[in-house]
Amino acid sequence: MSETTEDPVKFEQWKPEIERVRKIRDDSIVKEYLVPEDKLPAPDRMNVTNVPYEAGTMSEKELKITETTAVNLVAQMAAGELSAEEVLIAFMKRATIAQQLLNCVTEFLTEEAFAKAKELDAYYKKTGKTTVGPLHGIPLSIKEHLSVKGKEVNAGFVGFIGRVVDEDNLQLSILKKAGVVPFARTNEPQSLMHADSSNNIYGMTLNPYNRLLSAGGSSGGEGALVGFHGSPFGIGSDIGGSIRIPAAFNGCYGYRPTAQRITVKGRTGAGAGQITILPSIGPLTQSAEDLDLYMKTVTDGEPWEVDCLIPIMPWRKVDTPKSLTIGVMKDDGLVYPVKPMIRALDYAIEKLEKAGHKIVPFEAIKPREVYDVALNSFYADNGSAQKAALGLSGEPWLELTKYALSYAKPLSTLEQWQQNAIRNAARVEWDAKMKELGIDIILCPAYFGPAALSHDTEHWAYTALFNSLDMPGSVFPTGITVDPKIDAEDSFKARTEYEAKQRAKYLNAPEKYAGAPIDLQLIGRHYRDEEVLAYTKVISAAILDK
């Protein structure tokens, strides 16, 4: 265990600052959108996904708007059937309920959002059926550590409170030109390095399908909000699973682009200069079509004209073969999936075969080594960047911060080079194996089971393997949810103590996970972002009978 930087006396001095930013959050809520206390579900009601239908603050039309994909919303606004303001109100209302139930929002951008929506509506009225861009009027939520001009950005560190950024993150800036209406900022964990979302500033974000469970992380605020249909379009970030895990835990769609495919300019965090595992910024949405729309729009915005660190790669048109060859990797070799995940995989395979796709088994290659490259590299500075950021305020370390930093050990450059060499060799080996087997895409879990309990997600390998390999990946819902009656059985014999410990989290109390949605993950080849998203549309539609 790493030495903590906790300092209760110093932390006491930061408490007024925490109160101040919480007040910014609370003041940003539109009061008339709040569900009255007495209409809120009891705290012991776990599944709250239906509350928008019960609370009485949203009209039927508004409910429908929030369950429409961005692709369709844009079409309806372009046809004059919906105004940007109507769409904004609908999502603001549902996001407000989300905030009351799940604590996922750190700040509503209320004033700016309404000004922008009105401006778009005026533009549309004036020009007659012309939109400002491909995302005209789409409300957008943004993970807190991704810069919004003129706003404070704390990245989940108490000691960062008060840091104001002077420009939008570059993806946001491109999306704004395409017409989005940024309306909310969302929660993330202390240090940004949990697959969970709790910090000492805003507290814990909960899962809408089951409030005992984690919203995942680090983009957990986005996961919960988008999963609750409180936002059609969210921006998250992912260096070990931080888009895909929350998307999976909350039953929505998420996408981690190939690192450096699109820009990551404009983010705050600790640990500059770590280049073995590079971060990605990407979307969480309510459909596969919307993931594609997001990626195409950001790429069409030519981020390479502003960000000199990324290649010039316009969005390619790709053809999807009628019959895809799908490599199914059931197991990451480290923690075998529990029953509901196996059930989802088997269900998916059946649907995909019925739809004419070819399924071939795919075995993870050197998963321990590949996962370790990530675990060893994140804190190869002995965690000193993270510890320094935590030490600024002396804030208490959350349990998952302690867990993450337990991997902190200083590497010499020679040792880091060895990790890089393992990484490079593995990238070649996985790619070669996909080619050898003729696999178009890999289907696998994004986690060994449903959402973990809060403060409990420890095993990131199903996602982090692909950060280490830098293979782009999406997650999508299967429609399967946990049914403790049929999902309790397990005869798998754990291969290691670690595996037994991880699986026991679920196996000890499957009933706690009731109703949790099961997503699956699709992994493609390096820089083949277009293929991954094109195939995700086809594959998710086949599984969901769309």
Added chain:
Amino acid sequence: MSETTEDPVKFEQWKPEIERVRKIRDDSIVKEYLVPEDKLPAPDRMNVTNVPYEAGTMSEKELKITETTAVNLVAQMAAGELSAEEVLIAFMKRATIAQQLLNCVTEFLTEEAFAKAKELDAYYKKTGKTTVGPLHGIPLSIKEHLSVKGKEVNAGFVGFIGRVVDEDNLQLSILKKAGVVPFARTNEPQSLMHADSSNNIYGMTLNPYNRLLSAGGSSGGEGALVGFHGSPFGIGSDIGGSIRIPAAFNGCYGYRPTAQRITVKGRTGAGAGQITILPSIGPLTQSAEDLDLYMKTVTDGEPWEVDCLIPIMPWRKVDTPKSLTIGVMKDDGLVYPVKPMIRALDYAIEKLEKAGHKIVPFEAIKPREVYDVALNSFYADNGSAQKAALGLSGEPWLELTKYALSYAKPLSTLEQWQQNAIRNAARVEWDAKMKELGIDIILCPAYFGPAALSHDTEHWAYTALFNSLDMPGSVFPTGITVDPKIDAEDSFKARTEYEAKQRAKYLNAPEKYAGAPIDLQLIGRHYRDEEVLAYTKVISAAILDK
């Protein structure tokens, strides 16, 4: 100074192996192409560029072939005016003279080359005016450490002798499909990390313009051979200047692509896992048009279909503005150029202004820090990879190996991260400055003066800055050569002891540098390889009055 790994007893055991590979080299020479001993120039004749005209082994037509660009040779072969075999013979003859005078070749691929040329001629005859590809019949030379299937690759380390590789490097494999005729492999320095080309296996490569001078390095065999017109097309590699320095020293053209723009698959060296400064593989040629032809052909070969580590970036068509804005960086801020280089820069500026281009001054930003990132990173493993490779045979360390490894100090990962952060910030800063000044391309030296004396090149910053910044760069001749009568003066007051020491190398004896050609360097923005080469054509033509 790092502790050496020298071991005279062990090295003695390797000597028969050295003799064996030298014999491979010598046996590969076509004996009738050799210039008789008595027709060779005296050893004290420095400039040997005219020897092909004097030696009597080459016909006028052959001489003309070897002074024709690849672009034109392809056209003439496509028109049936030349056969591939004729072209091969011409270059083989001139390369044989080069080898006799300069010791630049490690092995001729005689048998394979003639077989391939004959095959191409048969194909052409059979199909009637159809070439196999855009490089039909172009002889190609290859730096020794870049794999050629079935051949030994030693990378300048005695202890690597005997290692046979089982496939071609990927650029070579693409070029072969495009029709090249690989005919020679070329020399490089011990450890690959000198800007000079001497090793304990094949000895020292000399400069054709002045045999007192270095051919540069590490692609010095290519530089000398192409500079002597003994090869129309060479493949080199560059991690600190290793294509550009030898091209500049030998008065030819060279190009370092953006790292990861095209593939580096299939090379041997020491130090896997160093990812702060990535290597490039690229061409040395006799014209700017040929650099472009090379890059377009390799890119059109879709290296990303084989090499999973690089982005998918087809070759873009670019328009060259009629009037370019050229930022002139006369000085790297560390070692101010000596007179002949200043003269070449002033000459170039005059020509470029006359041609209607706009010249603006450009000052190097934080050159010491940016150069240090490279120097600190190459051996951040304490040089242990290099030392291990040298230690295999116990071979003596050459002076420039000692110099290079004097930079070896072990970094912690935290220190390496700090270097990476400096690198990233500098990349952003340089790019922003170019944009702010509206600069299309930077014109600067590739070295502070003409070719150094053998065993004497120490200051790589003019090139290595741009490896650190990962900005692609070409070099091209200006037509200016050193004239000691007018190039001896100097009134510059050195800013540091280091600068005084470097400049003294030239200033102490300008007469030794007589006849050395002066090339200049053009540097563009990250991934703008197409622009750099398009502008290189226009700029070099303006300066050379083409």
